[in-house]
Amino acid sequence: MERTTYAGLVNESYLDQTVTLTGWVQKRRNFGELVFIDLRDREGIVQLTFNAKHPQALAIAQEARSEYVLAVTGKVVRRADDQINTKLASGQIEIEVQEAEILASSKTPPFYIEDGVNANEELKLQYRYLDLRRPEMQKNLRIRSKLMASAMRFMDEHDFINIETPYLAKSTPEGARDYLVPSRVFPGSFYALPQSPQLFKQLLMGAGFDRYFQIARCFRDEDLRGDRQPEFTQLDLETSFMSAEQIQNLVSQWVKQIMKDVVDFDLDIDHIQILTWQESMDRFGTDKPDLRIAYEIKDLSSMMADVDFGVFAQTIQKGGVVKALAVPGGAEHYSRKDIDKLTKYIERFGAKGLAWLKVTDDGLNGPIAKFFNDEQAQEILTLSGAKSGDLILFGAGRQDIVAASLDYLRRQTAADLNLIATDRPWRFAWIVDWPLFEYSEDFGRWIAAHHPFTMPNEEDLHYLDEGEDPHQAHAQSYDLVLNGYELGSGSIRIHRMDIQEKMLKALGFTPEKAQEAFGFLLEGMEYGFPPMGGIALGLDRLAMLLAGQDNIREVIAFPKNSRATEPMTQAPTAVDFKQLAELGLEVEPAETPRDEK
Amino acid sequence: MERTTYAGLVNESYLDQTVTLTGWVQKRRNFGELVFIDLRDREGIVQLTFNAKHPQALAIAQEARSEYVLAVTGKVVRRADDQINTKLASGQIEIEVQEAEILASSKTPPFYIEDGVNANEELKLQYRYLDLRRPEMQKNLRIRSKLMASAMRFMDEHDFINIETPYLAKSTPEGARDYLVPSRVFPGSFYALPQSPQLFKQLLMGAGFDRYFQIARCFRDEDLRGDRQPEFTQLDLETSFMSAEQIQNLVSQWVKQIMKDVVDFDLDIDHIQILTWQESMDRFGTDKPDLRIAYEIKDLSSMMADVDFGVFAQTIQKGGVVKALAVPGGAEHYSRKDIDKLTKYIERFGAKGLAWLKVTDDGLNGPIAKFFNDEQAQEILTLSGAKSGDLILFGAGRQDIVAASLDYLRRQTAADLNLIATDRPWRFAWIVDWPLFEYSEDFGRWIAAHHPFTMPNEEDLHYLDEGEDPHQAHAQSYDLVLNGYELGSGSIRIHRMDIQEKMLKALGFTPEKAQEAFGFLLEGMEYGFPPMGGIALGLDRLAMLLAGQDNIREVIAFPKNSRATEPMTQAPTAVDFKQLAELGLEVEPAETPRDEK
Known part of the structure; x- marks a missing residue:
């Protein structure tokens, strides 16, 4: 039996046609000689009826249980008046099944597969493949997919070159804690999973690609909060020879396209407010104001x-x-x-x-x-x-x-007080003219507000000179904010070695440490790097907002929990000691997980 | 000065217009009062002339050297007859520069930046950003980008859902050596970087997504050969309720679209030969025949x-x-x-x-x-x-x-003897009906010819039963071959627990080992997994072939060398011992790299 359409797409236009459908048993009502089954697939639900006219099919229906996988062939007929369900796209019709087959059986699931089900979060992650069957999760991941397709298409149409950068990269200081990957060829040495493709995309501009784009996975071994994951995804771009304003304008158009494609919202770019960081702090007390x-x-x-x-x-x-x-x-x-x-x-x-x-x-x-x-x-x-x-x-x-x-x-x-405006529900803003440095209570010192490669404002360059106060400098950086969330952060980059060296010095790098960490970049800048700038938008967060969710786990197929564990496969796990020996590693396993010490 | 177009795009249609261009100095010829500069950007080269009428610009030209980055404004004029260069798109015209600016200077590069340059491979990797400036490398990476855009677009138009699967995953036996990532929360435990998204995509089918697609990075810690990299990319898809033939047909259409978009070749799907594995071995001695x-x-x-x-x-x-x-x-x-x-x-x-x-x-x-x-x-x-x-x-x-x-x-x-046909230069073939198992000299035992989740032919299922010879079984698997290269490998998957258990047993797994390694999958199959199948195509190899290259390094922006090292950043590197302590790790660094022992 070959499927002719999706169950969720059968509607009145199919009346009197014979269709073959496949899907999962959402619900079964058994009246002996008459069985109703709600068949679910990714597009929705359709009602199947089985009766004594088709005894083979009826026998199958009597055997079927929740989450069995069926293939059925039958005729699309109009429902009896008292059976009409206006909540379903297929609510006017049902399928009178002539032939049926059980493609897979199912044990009783550990929780009901329906939106709003009250089940333990950890249990839902353990049986993620069941939780993902819920219409809401299906919708969330399709929104994310649409978002990626739209983002990619715009970039392609605007001559951006999609270039993959390494995931087995070099560990660098600054920023968050790296995930490390031990090398087998050089025992005692480690790759790091990149926290962003930042350095690589700057090198690609140095290589003359002019416009780079990537949907890039990024990794940070940080303590997890509600909206953080050990791995996350960025819509990452970089361009050469463009000003901060030109890049912001391009990104505004990009976001306009995405909003149209994904949530059918017509974003008026002129409505995107541009606020200096200072103004945003003064008026809203935050650098990511909710303008609703x-x-x-x-x-x-x-x-x-x-x-x-x-x-x-x-x-x-x-x-x-x-x-x-x-x-x-x-x-x-x-x-x-x-x-x-x-x-x-x-x-x-x-x-x-x-x-x-x-x-x-x-x-x-x-x-x-x-x-x-x-x-x-x-x-x-x-x-x-x-x-x-x-x-x-x-x-x-x-x-x-x-x-x-x-x-x-x-x-x-x-x-x-319900004072969040619902007209113009998507309020974007650009926050510009950021301080170059910020004081970090965590580190107990000044750090780069954006990252160490951010270009200061032209007129502030002198603050990096000997005897001046670098913390006075502002930067050519810009954040895109939506409804109180930071969507992404961008800047013009330093493309000259002399400025980059001063910047690293201001961050406390000795010349030796600067060489060790960023020598390849500093050397590259001596060979004609163009002016450049870019941005990275957080895909997870944008998908979350567009899907109307409040946790990024809802738009990630297989997220980690708050202890960076994946409850379904139980990663991370112990590994064979031979594997460790090959890597020149010895472990001292703790009795209890680190976060409980 | 704001760029008005790319240097490489200026041609006769721009005659008499004033343009502003940015780019790199490819070549400079200095005749004192007259200087010629070939200005290069990602689209190509244009000739600039500087003369005494515009002394500011002339002075800049005299200061400029190879690989300096310039911005220039000037008028597009016709070249003198003896200056016409028919090899360049811009060979009929030149730019008489009125204003010039040096955006970045450059030291003399360690090798000439031109195609076919004779430089040490390691040196070129060390200065990869310079090597990537060559027109051929620019072309190669744009072909790869086009390929990704085309592949993605087809998948989007055919209702595939782009779903990202985890890179911090679980280490599994079978297959090649995993790259490991130590956990900080659970010292002594490790994630593994996935060798493919195989298990996750099967779980996504179990979750009812019906059609999944991903451009997925994969990782294998193997000894490297010319066409292998520690990380590589797959065009990865999976579908539910489709037969092997239906999947092959879909992939054939996909490849037809890609060939059209990327190399403007009209692939006739009827020309794609379908050979059984046995026939291919008999006629060509290989499972990836070059049909040219x-x-x-x-x-x-x-x-x-x-x-x-x-x-x-x-x-x-x-x-x-x-x-x-x-x-x-x-x-x-x-x-x-x-x-x-x-x-x-x-x-x-x-x-x-x-x-x-x-x-x-x-x-x-x-x-x-x-x-x-x-x-x-x-x-x-x-x-x-x-x-x-x-x-x-x-x-x-x-x-x-x-x-x-x-x-x-x-x-x-x-x-x-020059007997490789050049008419119909792209000869695709499907190799089908593979043995389920193959004997591995490396492992000294029978292994899965495809992978342990491949569905045997219906009529061969009995070979997995007690007392029969499983090695007789053939599988519902299919390889796509192009010009003697394997592009990708696919199959119908096992979606029933009983068959999967027999398969793992035939591979030598005890029930306990099977549970430990694949328990989550076996359990999933008890909750209604649909029939499913898919394929993964090697993006690197396909890009290599379409770019006319013979090494995948030529289509990867920042490849590793044969010792899995990235000579530019020098990854992998030693890391701070504090980082290791946090991970509960001790290293015993070897005196010499492992491959020299």
Whole structure:
């Protein structure tokens, strides 16, 4: 029996035709001489009926159970009126089966195969091939596939050359922890799985390819959070002889095409906001603002130096800031208890408390209202933009703590109050003019904000010279942001050895260490490397957003869990000691996994 | 200065226009007040002229050297008659440069950047970014890129879902040596880089995706030969509910599309020969025949049992075979010395010698001619198909040695005598009906000819039962062959646990070992896995053939050398001992690399 179409595609246009379908038993209702089976394939579900007119088929139907694989041939007929299901594409018809075959049987699955099923996450990963049968997972991975096809097609049509770069690469310092691969030919030596194709794509520009593109797997051995995986995928491109603005414009067009192809959304490129990093931090407290939320952070520092409220006044005197967020209609929604909860949350950013005011028709209300005279109250309203019925939330203290707190409060209150705009649901922004360096609390030193190959602004090049403060420099870098998520990060690269050497020095590399780590790149730059720049977009995150999911695991076929384990195959596993001997390795296996120590 | 077009694209249609170009100095001829520069970019070369009318530009030209990167603006003018270069697309015109800028300088490269340059292979790999600037390498990688775009587009248009499978996977027995990746969370445990996505794609069929496609990187830690790399790329697909013939037909259409898109060749699918494995071995001595060579191997065993030539007669008596190859026009071309050389070569296959006859108008000629009477001589001519002027080469002995020898002799003599047909330059063939198992001299045991998941022919399933000889079974597998190269290997897969268990048993797995290695797959098959099959084509090899190259390194941007080292970055390298401690690893570095021991 040869399939004639997908089960999920049979509709009224097939009426009276004979079709052969294959698929899985989603549900069976057995009335003895009459059996109904919902047959599922990747396109959807169709109802099969089996009756005594076709005893062979009926016998098969009686034998079949959930998740059996069937092939059936039958006639497409109209359903009885009381059988019509308007929720299904095939809801008007059913197949009267004449012939049936069981292609594979199935044990009872460990969980129901339907969307929203309540099953243990680890169990679902262990039986991933069953969980992936759910319509939602099928849809998610098809969205990801469409996204890749669209991205690739645009790049091909714009003369980008798809070039594969090595996965067995060199371990480099900077950045996250590498996954290592021991060498058998040179025992004691290791390849590293690349954290990105960054260096290779710069070398490809040095090689004159002019426009490079790759869908590249990247690897980072980091502690895992909800939106991180040990391996992830980037839409990676690089071009020569283009300015930052030209690259941003090209990427905007690319994203427009993807949005059209994947979610049929007409993105108006003129709607993509371009914000400097500073402006984004000032207005939204973050470098990845969610522009679907209309209200913004306002700086009230100028008026707070000599108010009676000591907390604010002292903050300003100590060099801190006082900023406010006027949450529209928030006065009624938030009780003191609610506000206590918000306060608790922002303590993780270092906030010492959360001052607030409610705006009524009669003026300001709340425990700190008494500290402001009429004129100051008016100024608070003017500067914060608050209106009657709003809740004003204050951040006071160190710049970065205030930013993180008010960013969180903005997103949380918008979610609570349904203030995330649904018209123009996809709000992209370019964040430009980033600092070249940022201070890393993790490393306890200054690191490259983007990466060590990012070109400073022309006018800031002097900051890398002897005796100047490199941390003043800003960079020719740009992030693409969508609805509060960073989609990708790009920059113009350093193509001159002298600048690259200064940059590495500013990052604390001795000349010897710089040579050891990046000697091949520095040497390459002596042989005519062109001006170049590019970007990498996170495919997993973009697919997640376009699929309407909130975890990238939902758009990855076989993800790792939070301990970097794949519960189905149980990778990683112990290996044969002979294999290790060939690699010149000895292991000291720990009694317990590292993350439990 | 913003580039207006590629240098290599400027031709007569641009006459009198002002253009801005960027690129590399290929060649400079300096006549003081007049300087010519050949400017190269990825599209080709254009001639720039600099003269005293534009002193700023002239000064730049005088400063420029080979491989400097320039931006220039100038007018497209017709060349003087004696300057016309018919070899260049831009040979009728040149650019009179008005403004020039040096974007990057260059040291003198370690070798000339031109095709056919005579430089040490290792040096070229060390400066790969320079070697890649050569027009031929640019062309090769663009062919590869085109091939990927074409392959992807066809798959997208045929509703295949592009799904990425993990690179941090589980180490499995069978097959080649795995590259391992130590786990930090579970010290002493290892991921393996996959040798192919085989198991994952079967699981995706189990998950109901129906049609899967991926351009997948694969990894094998094997000893390297000219056409092997530690990492390589497959065009990988899998489908459900299709027969072997249907899959072959789909792949034939796919390849037809690729040939059209990449090399503009109209492949007639009816010209793709379908040969059983046995027929291919009989006629060509190999499972990957070059069908551009018209002459074939003939079996003369039937007549040789009682000839006077003892070597042949005894071979037959001992159960061996005597086969012959009539090389058209070979009688004159090959001296005894030449034949001695061929003999020497086939000794590596185990051949003990090479008997031969030359055919003249007067009959057979050569040292063994005297052993055959007239009737036998006539039979030799009839069976071998030899005509006057031909050279008959004999293989006598064990079946496999004769096959390997005559396969080699067929290809070598065809190359020597220019007998490789150039009409229909791309000869594809499907080789079908393979043995399920083959005896491996390397392993000293029977192994899966394809892989352990290959479905036997329906009528051969009983061979896997207790007390039968599994090595009799043939498989539902198929190879795609092009011009003597294996492009890819596919099969219908086992989708039932009972058959898979028998197959693993026949391969020597105990039930425990089978569970440990493939338990997740065996368990999956209990939950309704559909009939499935697929194929993987070697992208590197196909790109190599389409680019007219004879080494896959020529179509890989950053290949490894024969010791699996990347001479540019020098990967693999030593790593920080702290990194190893985190992984619970100790290394015992060898004094010398493993391959020199």
